[in-house]
Amino acid sequence: MAADSHSLTATEYIVHHLGHWQTEKQKSIIDFSVVNIDTVFFSIACLVLGLLLLRAAAKRATSGVPGRFQAFVEMMVEMVEEQSRSIVHGDRRFIAPLALTVFVWIALMNAIDLIPVDLFPKIASWIGWYAAGVPEHDVYLRPLPTADLNGTLGMALGVLILMLWYGIKIKGVGGFVHELFCAPFGSHPAFWLFNFLLNLIEYAAKTVSLGMRLFGNMFAGELIFFLIALMGGALALNATGLSMAALHVIAGTVWLLFHILIVLLQAFIFMMLTLVYIGQAHEGH
Amino acid sequence: MSINATLFIQLIVFFIGAYVTMKFIWPPLIAALEERQKKIADGLAAAERGRADLAAAEKRAQDADREAKARVQELIAQGEKRATALVEEAKDAARTEAERIMAAARAEVEQEVQRARQQLRDQVAALAVAGAERILKREVDPRAHAQMLADLKQEL
Numbered sequence: 001m002a003a004d005s006h007s008l009t010a011t012e013y014i015v016h017h018l019g020h021w022q023t024e025k026q027k028s029i030i031d032f033s034v035v036n037i038d039t040v041f042f043s044i045a046c047l048v049l050g051l052l053l054l055r056a057a058a059k060r061a062t063s064g065v066p067g068r069f070q071a072f073v074e075m076m077v078e079m080v081e082e083q084s085r086s087i088v089h090g091d092r093r094f095i096a097p098l099a100l101t102v103f104v105w106i107a108l109m110n111a112i113d114l115i116p117v118d119l120f121p122k123i124a125s126w127i128g129w130y131a132a133g134v135p136e137h138d139v140y141l142r143p144l145p146t147a148d149l150n151g152t153l154g155m156a157l158g159v160l161i162l163m164l165w166y167g168i169k170i171k172g173v174g175g176f177v178h179e180l181f182c183a184p185f186g187s188h189p190a191f192w193l194f195n196f197l198l199n200l201i202e203y204a205a206k207t208v209s210l211g212m213r214l215f216g217n218m219f220a221g222e223l224i225f226f227l228i229a230l231m232g233g234a235l236a237l238n239a240t241g242l243s244m245a246a247l248h249v250i251a252g253t254v255w256l257l258f259h260i261l262i263v264l265l266q267a268f269i270f271m272m273l274t275l276v277y278i279g280q281a282h283e284g285h
Numbered sequence: 286m287s288i289n290a291t292l293f294i295q296l297i298v299f300f301i302g303a304y305v306t307m308k309f310i311w312p313p314l315i316a317a318l319e320e321r322q323k324k325i326a327d328g329l330a331a332a333e334r335g336r337a338d339l340a341a342a343e344k345r346a347q348d349a350d351r352e353a354k355a356r357v358q359e360l361i362a363q364g365e366k367r368a369t370a371l372v373e374e375a376k377d378a379a380r381t382e383a384e385r386i387m388a389a390a391r392a393e394v395e396q397e398v399q400r401a402r403q404q405l406r407d408q409v410a411a412l413a414v415a416g417a418e419r420i421l422k423r424e425v426d427p428r429a430h431a432q433m434l435a436d437l438k439q440e441l
Contacts (some may be wrong), residue, residue, distance in 0.1 A: 022289075026287050029288065030287065030288045032288075032293075033289075035289060035291050039295070039297070040294050040298075044298055054306065055310055055313065058309065058314050061314050063317050074317070074318060077314045077315065081318075098307070100310070100311065105302055149287075150289060150295060153295075154295025155287070158296050158300060189368065
């Protein structure tokens with residue numbers, strides 16, 4: 001696995017794979033002066049790829065008999081349109097396209113998890129070594145943006161902003177504030193504080209759970225791919241080594257197939273929850 | 286698992302992506318979908334209309350068929366009637382003709398008889414004169430006795 005002289009221990013291998021390519025090494029848990037370059041790069045790449053594919057279909061869209069690609073894109077559009085229509089009652093000119101973007105984007109980002117875990121870090125290490133002379137153990141790259149809490153929470157934060165925006169837009173500032181203090185327990189002044197706290201908790205819980213759900217699923221999936229890759233790393237010309245390699249093939253295949261489901265399911269869940277949360281902002285208590 | 290500024294970059298990217306989709310991707314796709322939906326609906330309506338037209342045309346054809354058959358029946362009946370009338374007419378004409386011919390024949394026969402009778406009268410008169418001449422052995426003046434002979438002829 002490692003190009004340099006000493007071979008990595010399992011812990012070192014996994015820790016190395018969990019490290020981000022950052023503008024500088026992050027010291028504390030929260031530090032807003034640091035950026036994860038790999039997350040930004042791969043999420044923008046996925047977004048651009050997804051938008052280009054959709055744009056290609058949109059440009060050639062005709063009302064005649066659609067080709068396979070157009071039919072596929074139209075199927076997604078129709079699914080999103082159907083869901084958004086049934087969940088959000090109001091102006092959907094921005095919400096429906098947003099849901100489509102979220103679905104396609106997250107599905108593509110999640111799909112990076114299906115690429116062998118060592119491929120992108122290895123390429124990065126070669127570039128790092130031959131272009132800048134950086135040794136492999138100092139080159140960090142995590143290509144899966146949805147296994148980065150920043151990536152998923154960033155999107156969930158976007159959904160929170162939209163929830164607040166539509167809440168105020170539909171109910172007006174007064175109505176929105178009134179609802180903050182008077183729902184769900186009632187408008188008696190004694191309940192105002194409880195109502196407000198509960199609403200704050202609700203918004204926070206929605207946002208955090210939305211981001212955490214996707215992050216948790218993809219992080220766990222990625223970690224299991226690391227562990228499976230470790231078995232292949234134990235390949236040696238003895239019974240244990242060979243059986244570990246065989247197990248890598250079997251477990252890797254099984255997990256890969258199962259993960260295809262998770263990739264799409266999590267993208268779908270994120271899209272649906274985005275719609276549900278924004279839809280709730282449209283309805284009064 | 287640490288939070289950093291990537292969060293905000295991702296947030297911005299999120300909105301840019303949604304905006305791009307709203308501006309350049311969603312409208313043409315939805316327009317195409319809706320237009321196709323309309324086309325299909327129109328096509329189905331047209332098919333329905335066609336089916337109705339076909340049914341109406343079939344009904345019209347049946348009516349025309351029935352009418353034509355009735356007309357044919359009528360024509361046949363008329364023809365038969367006419368044929369019978371013609372036969373009757375021909376029979377009448379034949380009968381009249383036959384009667385005429387028979388009448389003519391009868392008249393001719395009558396004439397013949399008259400003529401024969403006339404001849405016979407003349408001959409009998411001549412014979413009577415000859416007989417009388419012979420009996421009387423003398424010349425009878427036909428001119429003097431013409432009136433007498435004519436009277437005699439009338440009595441025959």
